[in-house]
Amino acid sequence: MAADYSTLVKDQKEYFNSGSTRSTKFRKKNLKKLKGILKQNEKRMESAIYSDFKKSSFDTFTNELALVYLDIDEAISKLDSWSDRKRVSTNLLNFPGRSYIYPEPLGSSLIIGAWNYPFQLSFAPVVAAIAAGNTVVLKPSEVPSATSTLMKEMVNENFESHYFHVVEGGVEETTQLLSCKWNKIFFTGSVPVGKIVYQAAAKNLIPVTLELGGKSPAFITKGANLDVAARRIVWGKFLNAGQTCIAPDYLMIDAEVKDKFLKILIDRIKEMDFSFENENYVQIINEKNMDRLEKLIDEDKVVYGGKMNRENRYFQPTVMDNVSFDDKVMQDEIFGPILPVLTFESLDVAINQVRALPRPLSCYVFTKKRSIKEKVIKELSFGGGAINDTIMHISNSNLPFGGVGSSGIGSYHGKAGFGAFTHYKSVLDKPTWFDPNVKYPPYTKLKKKLVRWLLGFK
Ligand code: NAD
Numbered sequence: 001m002a003a004d005y006s007t008l009v010k011d012q013k014e015y016f017n018s019g020s021t022r023s024t025k026f027r028k029k030n031l032k033k034l035k036g037i038l039k040q041n042e043k044r045m046e047s048a049i050y051s052d053f054k055k056s057s058f059d060t061f062t063n064e065l066a067l068v069y070l071d072i073d074e075a076i077s078k079l080d081s082w083s084d085r086k087r088v089s090t091n092l093l094n095f096p097g098r099s100y101i102y103p104e105p106l107g108s109s110l111i112i113g114a115w116n117y118p119f120q121l122s123f124a125p126v127v128a129a130i131a132a133g134n135t136v137v138l139k140p141s142e143v144p145s146a147t148s149t150l151m152k153e154m155v156n157e158n159f160e161s162h163y164f165h166v167v168e169g170g171v172e173e174t175t176q177l178l179s180c181k182w183n184k185i186f187f188t189g190s191v192p193v194g195k196i197v198y199q200a201a202a203k204n205l206i207p208v209t210l211e212l213g214g215k216s217p218a219f220i221t222k223g224a225n226l227d228v229a230a231r232r233i234v235w236g237k238f239l240n241a242g243q244t245c246i247a248p249d250y251l252m253i254d255a256e257v258k259d260k261f262l263k264i265l266i267d268r269i270k271e272m273d274f275s276f277e278n279e280n281y282v283q284i285i286n287e288k289n290m291d292r293l294e295k296l297i298d299e300d301k302v303v304y305g306g307k308m309n310r311e312n313r314y315f316q317p318t319v320m321d322n323v324s325f326d327d328k329v330m331q332d333e334i335f336g337p338i339l340p341v342l343t344f345e346s347l348d349v350a351i352n353q354v355r356a357l358p359r360p361l362s363c364y365v366f367t368k369k370r371s372i373k374e375k376v377i378k379e380l381s382f383g384g385g386a387i388n389d390t391i392m393h394i395s396n397s398n399l400p401f402g403g404v405g406s407s408g409i410g411s412y413h414g415k416a417g418f419g420a421f422t423h424y425k426s427v428l429d430k431p432t433w434f435d436p437n438v439k440y441p442p443y444t445k446l447k448k449k450l451v452r453w454l455l456g457f458k
Contacts, residue, residue: 012108012135015162052144064119075131105133107183115141128417209410216362218248224366236390242337246362283313293336359405
């Protein structure tokens with residue numbers, strides 16, 4: 001039986017209502033404190049995540065911790081401006097008033113993390129929530145259990161539970177947490193669980209950010225720099241053994257360049273060395289996912305890889321050629337190191353085929369032609385993406401990160417993250433020295449004429 005979290009939520013709401021979290025000084029102090037704790041525990045974090053799925057210290061630093069540190073630094077330096085009241089122009093109808101937008105923290109926030117980048121996907125939203133002046137309960141994914149336990153220790157030993165607290169657990173605990181009346185829920189995870197979270201939030205009209213997944217395509221067009229494209233696709237696909245929400249899920253490649261490209265692609269895979277002995281190639285997270293991935297492989301279509309070792313949960317980078325949209329591997333997000341290759345004769349047809357699928361979290365297009373870049377960007381709806389690269393858009397905090405349609409609701413990183421945990425309160429400030437009676441009854445023809453003029457109608 002999962003614990004009852006109503007006291008935790010009540011305490012956080014009381015603390016929030018006391019106004020303690022509001023000042024930017026308090027927020028900065030706690031962001032600095034969090035950074036200090038993370039830095040102090042870097043070695044422990046490396047060991048925990050290594051024991052969970054053999055993520056190397058290079059990967060832990062570059063794609064987990066560095067991103068969080070950068071987020072903290074940016075929030076500290078921009079917090080004053082982000083949280084400041086902004087004056088906006090006032091329309092003639094409200095002359096001589098003044099109009100303002102007051103950013104206000106939403107309150108008690110629940111953040112639910114996914115397992116594939118357990119530190120980054122937990123702490124990046126936490127940084128945004130703290131920067132915006134909220135209280136936080138973090139529920140990391142239970143799947144990388146050593147990492148989850150370490151996060152709990154680091155946070156709960158250093159922060160008061162009425163301000164920032166970690167609750168460990170799986171479905172039962174999350175279900176219990178979701179039944180509470182939060183002021184904000186921020187969820188990262190799969191589409192099916194995203195629907196559960198959305199429904200639970202709807203019961204109490206809680207605003208949500210849903211960072212979900214999907215099948216992100218990468219288009220390779222003729223005339224693209226195939227060498228660079230291959231390197232960047234191999235890196236983006238096999239980083240974290242393909243367990244990346246914005247990994248290129250499948251390739252859509254112009255039939256004219258396919259054979260040449262596949263040759264280069266396979267050479268690059270060999271060069272980058274994704275053997276089990278390579279420190280920087282991670283394990284598949286668990287047996288369940290090994291089983292799931294194995295079933296996606298059609299041996300007749302494998303042109304590279306296909307080997308796996310259940311004992312150490314190693315899954316070799318695998319390329320499958322001549323894949324069609326009907327194949328098993330094309331039915332759901334792969335979330336592993338299998339790269340299906342589909343060809344097209346006409347980019348228009350290819351775009352239409354992708355458009356028939358749920359809107360992806362990311363999309364990549366490799367081309368030198370401006371017309372092709374524009375075409376893909378304008379004709380396909382996707383969360384975010386890159387031209388002639390993969391994954392890297394996540395590293396620019398000026399680009400709001402999030403999905404569209406079934407790949408998610410809302411966005412974060414940088415100022416967008418601050419906005420995800422903020423209500424922008426609009427206020428019109430009117431002086432009392434001027435109070436014309438135009439809007440007050442009794443109404444006359446002249447008043448109507450005046451109102452029309454004030455509203456800009458002839
Ligand atoms: P998941 O949906 O299985 O789990 C996410 C969280 O939800 C975990 O904390 C888990 O404990 C909880 N959970 C699981 N089942 C639940 C249930 N029935 N009721 C309530 N809570 C439940 O996702 P995952 O396997 O951890 O992560 C993989 C998915 O997340 C992929 O689809 C991936 O694309 C997506 N993802 C998205 C992003 C993004 O930023 N958009 C980032 C990483 C992963």
